[in-house]
Amino acid sequence: xxxxxxxxxxTLAKNSLTNTIKDIEGKPLPVLLQSNALRYxxxxxxxxxxxxxxxxxVTWQVYYDHxxxxxxxxxxxxxxKDDKLxxxxxxxxxxxxxxLAAQSLGGxxxxxxxxxxxxxxxxxxxxxxxxxVVAEDQEQVDKILEMKEDLPLLExxxxxxxxxxxxxxxxxxxxxxxxxxxxxxxxxxHPGEFEDGLGALKxxxxxxxxxxxxxxxxxxxxxxxxxxMLQMALNLHAVDPKYESDEFVSFLxxxxxxxxxxxxxxxxxxxxxxxxxxxxxxxxxxxxxIGPHVMFSxxxxxxxxxxxxxxxxxxxxxxxxxxxxxxxxxGYRMADFKFARARAPAGWRLLYxxxxxxxxxxxxDRLGFARLRSASTGGAALGPDVFRFFHALGVNLxxxxxxxxxSGISCIHRDGDIDxxxxxxxxxxxxxxxxxxxxxxxxxxISRSPALFQGYYKNPEETKNTLREGWLHSGxxxxxxxxxxxxxxxxxxxxxxLEDGTQFSPMYIENKLKFCPYIVEAVVLGHEKPHVTAMIxxxxxxxxxxxxxxxxxxxxxxxxxxxxxxxxxxxxxxxRVNRTLPEGARIQKFLLLYKxxxxxxxxLTRTKKVRRKFINEKYIKEINGLYSNQQSLAIESIIRYxxxxxxxxxTTLQVRTVKPPEEYAATERVSFWKRVxxx
Numbered sequence: 123x124x125x126x127x128x129x130x131x132x133t134l135a136k137n138s139l140t141n142t143i144k145d146i147e148g149k150p151l152p153v154l155l156q157s158n159a160l161r162y163x164x165x166x167x168x169x170x171x172x173x174x175x176x177x178x179x180v181t182w183q184v185y186y187d188h189x190x191x192x193x194x195x196x197x198x199x200x201x202x203k204d205d206k207l208x209x210x211x212x213x214x215x216x217x218x219x220x221x222l223a224a225q226s227l228g229g230x231x232x233x234x235x236x237x238x239x240x241x242x243x244x245x246x247x248x249x250x251x252x253x254x255v256v257a258e259d260q261e262q263v264d265k266i267l268e269m270k271e272d273l274p275l276l277e278x279x280x281x282x283x284x285x286x287x288x289x290x291x292x293x294x295x296x297x298x299x300x301x302x303x304x305x306x307x308x309x310x311x312h313p314g315e316f317e318d319g320l321g322a323l324k325x326x327x328x329x330x331x332x333x334x335x336x337x338x339x340x341x342x343x344x345x346x347x348x349x350x351m352l353q354m355a356l357n358l359h360a361v362d363p364k365y366e367s368d369e370f371v372s373f374l375x376x377x378x379x380x381x382x383x384x385x386x387x388x389x390x391x392x393x394x395x396x397x398x399x400x401x402x403x404x405x406x407x408x409x410x411x412i413g414p415h416v417m418f419s420x421x422x423x424x425x426x427x428x429x430x431x432x433x434x435x436x437x438x439x440x441x442x443x444x445x446x447x448x449x450x451x452x453g454y455r456m457a458d459f460k461f462a463r464a465r466a467p468a469g470w471r472l473l474y475x476x477x478x479x480x481x482x483x484x485x486x487d488r489l490g491f492a493r494l495r496s497a498s499t500g501g502a503a504l505g506p507d508v509f510r511f512f513h514a515l516g517v518n519l520x521x522x523x524x525x526x527x528x529s530g531i532s533c534i535h536r537d538g539d540i541d542x543x544x545x546x547x548x549x550x551x552x553x554x555x556x557x558x559x560x561x562x563x564x565x566x567x568i569s570r571s572p573a574l575f576q577g578y579y580k581n582p583e584e585t586k587n588t589l590r591e592g593w594l595h596s597g598x599x600x601x602x603x604x605x606x607x608x609x610x611x612x613x614x615x616x617x618x619x620l621e622d623g624t625q626f627s628p629m630y631i632e633n634k635l636k637f638c639p640y641i642v643e644a645v646v647l648g649h650e651k652p653h654v655t656a657m658i659x660x661x662x663x664x665x666x667x668x669x670x671x672x673x674x675x676x677x678x679x680x681x682x683x684x685x686x687x688x689x690x691x692x693x694x695x696x697x698r699v700n701r702t703l704p705e706g707a708r709i710q711k712f713l714l715l716y717k718x719x720x721x722x723x724x725x726l727t728r729t730k731k732v733r734r735k736f737i738n739e740k741y742i743k744e745i746n747g748l749y750s751n752q753q754s755l756a757i758e759s760i761i762r763y764x765x766x767x768x769x770x771x772x773t774t775l776q777v778r779t780v781k782p783p784e785e786y787a788a789t790e791r792v793s794f795w796k797r798v799x800x801x
Contacts, residue, residue, distance in 0.1 A: 146356065146391055150323040150348040152189065152226040154390040159186035162393070166366070169215050172400040172408055180215055182393075188215070190316050192298070193223035194305030196254065197315075199278060199296075203228030206250045206331070210234040210243065210265075211258025213372045213398050216282040216298055218386065220256040221376075225329055225348075226320060232331040232343065233377030235728035236262065237721065242728075244269050245340055247276060249580065250331055254278045256298070260286035267292065325349040331579050332379050334526050341727075343579035344379075344526045354529035354573035355387035357549045362496055362520070362534055368394035368415040369493075373405040374423070378729055380501055383530040384418050409490035417494055420501035421508070421633070422730050424519070427489060428511050429639040433664045436671075449481040453514030460513060461542060482516050491517055498522045498534065501729060503610060505633025509542040521545045523610055527594050528552075529573035533608050544607035554608055555593070556601055563601040566614060568593040616734055618649040624706040626654065631709070632732075634702060638695040640665045643719050643726075645737055646709070647745055653710040655748040657741065658692060659718045665691070680773050683714040689778050701783045709780055711748050715741075716757065716773045723761065747777055 146154065158168070162182040169180040180188075201207070207224040209217055209231060217233075224231040232250050234243055236258070243265055247255065253275055257263045263281050270276070281287060282298040309316065329348040333341040372385040385396050394416065399408035435446040456474045459466040466474070486492055497512070500522030512519040520535035523545035532554060535546035548554045552571035559565035570593050577585035588595055599617055600610040611617065612627040619625045628646035635644040635658065642661040648654040662679050665688060669676055676682040692714060700708040719725040724736055738745065747755040755775045760768050 148325050152222050153320050158182045167395050169396050171398040188219040189222045191302040191305035192219050193226040194308040195301035198304045198308045205229045206252040207231045208247050208252035208255045210262050211236050217376050230328050235375050235377050244272050256280045259283035332526050345576040350529045350573045351387040355391045357551050358531050360550050364392045366393040369412050370416045371397045371409050371412050371414045373399050379526040379530040413493045415493050416496045418498045421504040425636050428508050432639040445481050449477040452477045457510050457513035505637050506542045507637035527575045532569045541607050544609045567596045567598045567600045621652050626707040634699045656709050656712040657715050659715050680716040696780050697783050711779050713775050713777050
């Protein structure tokens with residue numbers, strides 16, 4: 123059931139924010155929270171969390187009170203200015219309470235991904251010198267207790283979920299509400315001390331250590347000030363407005379700068395409501411219930427949603443399948459008019475309106491997008507096929523470009539100026555240049571803005587390499603096109619060149635492959651090789667459903683990925699992608715990996731970016747097999763689980779040579795109406 127109506131406060135909210143923008147600038151984030159509590163008190167909801175199937179509201183006043191008491195509780199425990207507070211767990215209100223409480227005392231919070239393995243958790247706690255850790259539940263507490271001997275600076279572990287914690291008696295453990303009660307006692311003895319502390323904060327104070335994704339090794343800790351984070355939020359708001367009446371669902375990990383950008387900086391600056399799902403597994407259902415106005419997600423989320431839509435329509439009734447096939451070409455045509463900045467003819471507008479009533483409106487509603495106004499993607503490049511797909515549905519999806527080191531955002535598309543090949547134009551107060559461009563205009567993307575970080579924590583050498591003369595050197599290759607849009611090609615280190623000199627972007631090809639509903643990840647290869655090849659991970663859920671519908675038996679992921687029928691299915695998708703590529707950059711061979719790439723095996727970062735160097739070393743046998751005459755490979759591999767345990771897997775992989783697209787052409791030349799209504 124949809125609980126929250128879409129009140130039409132947008133004009134009032136926009137005017138209100140414009141009138142108070144001067145009061146927002148220059149304020150540290152906890153002071154913004156204090157201002158919102160004074161302004162809204164208990165009249166507006168700041169946060170919601172779903173517990174036991176019921177949405178529990180938290181007003182701005184209650185939000186502020188939680189932060190105040192937890193901060194004073196930390197102070198009673200000896201937490202002081204510049205101390206570090208590590209937080210690990212799922213997205214919960216307690217995460218924000220702890221983060222803002224640390225900032226209120228002049229301390230510095232940092233986030234750890236909840237699915238991090240022990241070595242990653244230990245590295246970040248020790249590197250940051252965190253004295254106190256806020257851990258969500260028994261699982262996270264067990265991680266930290268297991269390696270307590272390796273954490274010499276750690277003094278206290280504060281847990282937020284008491285389930286399963288009854289028999290723990292370690293001296294380091296404290297229950298989150300008990301710390302708040304300590305704070306209440308402290309306040310009674312030191313009245314006004316919290317407010318005095320807020321008054322002493324400066325916007326130049328470090329607000330956060332945001333650890334990078336670590337694609338090339340251990341993550342680096344980016345030092346971001348209150349001013350960095352707030353100016354980014356306000357400059358983004360200037361070109362992609364948010365309103366006090368907006369709803370936002372926080373379901374992406376809070377250690378990621380993108381989620382910090384929305385759930386913390388923008389929410390405090392604008393005053394919209396942040397909603398937390400009951401569990402990560404219920405995020406899609408909870409998204410539907412809230413019907414957010416604002417959504418920001420990395421490409422993997424949009425890719426997953428597009429795969430889900432494409433697979434589910436195959437399971438729909440005969441009429442719905444035919445309507446979907448009829449509607450999508452109309453949606454794509456309207457998207458193309460938008461990308462060309464051209465007004466669609468009246469006939470196409472009328473036809474699209476009909477398709478909206480019959481298909482797109484209900485489809486967007488089922489995705490939770492019925493009220494979605496601001497939709498963005500960032501963190502990595504989103505494939506043009508996925509981008510075009512959502513615009514066909516009527517979702518005004520925009521590409522964002524940025525890095526952790528610039529508080530998340532450098533560029534974004536504007537309304538009415540969207541180009542799926544680009545990442546848009548710089549936001550206000552942000553400069554973008556191409557450093558050392560070649561004759562074609564391609565070079566390294568560099569940027570500067572008020573949101574630029576202060577350097578890497580305890581890493582002056584990397585700071586010096588990345589931050590030069592006030593410019594952030596991104597390591598990304600790109601150029602500025604004729605419309606003034608930035609086009610990001612790939613990481614400079616990831617661009618590849620074949621033996622014959624043909625240059626190609628593996629990420630571009632991988633994004634095209636991942637538009638397939640049956641492919642969840644791909645690693646494209648070919649640097650200094652005779653041709654392009656690929657290692658592909660199937661989507662177990664969707665490919666498994668496809669196999670079941672065709673009565674193809676299987677047991678495990680490895681078994682399913684080894685089926686000849688599945689190879690045939692994926693080959694058709696590879697051929698589809700090859701048709702869109704220059705002949706020299708087409709995939710000649712591929713294999714299906716026996717497991718999904720996993721952060722626990724160090725193959726992906728915690729933000730699901732491919733660690734190419736590591737994969738090139740780990741899968742050297744598979745890669746050599748792709749460039750040999752072998753048609754199958756016997757593989758023995760060690761798989762590591764999150765708890766550190768390992769297992770040995772033995773299997774045989776097929777190496778499939780891809781047929782030229784021309785061999786498929788004859789079987790696919792069917793009329794439009796035959797594609798719509800079937801045989």
